[in-house]
Every structure is written in C-alpha cells, then in structure tokens.
Amino acid sequence: MERHPDLADLADARGVSVDELVDEAVRRYVDVETARVTHAAQRLALRHHDLLRRLGA
Numbered sequence: 001m002e003r004h005p006d007l008a009d010l011a012d013a014r015g016v017s018v019d020e021l022v023d024e025a026v027r028r029y030v031d032v033e034t035a036r037v038t039h040a041a042q043r044l045a046l047r048h049h050d051l052l053r054r055l056g057a
Helices: 005-014 018-047 049-055
Strands: none
Touching: 005 018, 018 049
C-alpha cells in the first residue's frame, strides 16, 4: 500500500497484513454505523408507534 505507509507501519507493529488491518477497520466502521442506524430506526419507531400500529406494521 504505497500511498499509506503509516498503515504498513501499523500493520507491521500489530503483526498483521495491511489487508487484515483494513478489513478490521471496515468491520468496526460498519458495526458502528449499524448500531447508529438501528438506534435511529428504533427511536423513529417509538416516536411513530401509533401510526405504525394503524398501518399494521
């Protein structure tokens, strides 16, 4: 990964490949975004509970 030598240094320090380091970062990002979206969806569902019930959801 020529454009990001800092990633190579970090991966080397952790004893993993750059690809493994990137995979882990992407997984963590997706987990955080999933939690954020889930929280927002739950908040909206609670806020609009009566409407959702009337619609049969």
